[in-house]
Amino acid sequence: MYTLQPREIMSVNLQMGFNNNFITNSFYTKFLGVTMNNTLSWNNHIDLLVKKLSKACYTVQNAKTYISAPSLKMIYFAFFARL
Numbered sequence: 001m002y003t004l005q006p007r008e009i010m011s012v013n014l015q016m017g018f019n020n021n022f023i024t025n026s027f028y029t030k031f032l033g034v035t036m037n038n039t040l041s042w043n044n045h046i047d048l049l050v051k052k053l054s055k056a057c058y059t060v061q062n063a064k065t066y067i068s069a070p071s072l073k074m075i076y077f078a079f080f081a082r083l
Contacts, residue, residue, distance in 0.1 A: 056080055 016023045028037040028044045035045040056079035064072055 053080075 026038070028035055030036075035048055037044050059079060060072065060075055063075055067075075
């Protein structure tokens with residue numbers, strides 16, 4: 001009878017370079033507007049997106065009592081369409 005064993009996380013210390021210039025390891029990077037981490041999960045990207053969207057929602061929520069609907073549409077597209 002077989003039992004499932006939990007996966008072990010293996011870390012590798014890999015150094016790459018060219019002409020004695022080594023590339024540093026990073027935990028996450030932004031590429032083409034998507035933030036990826038070293039495990040290829042979406043957690044960093046989602047965290048950054050939630051932060052930006054909450055700021056945009058707060059701005060639109062507070063601005064709606066002071067400005068007209070067409071101006072609100074402009075604010076909406078300025079904040080949300082670019083995300």
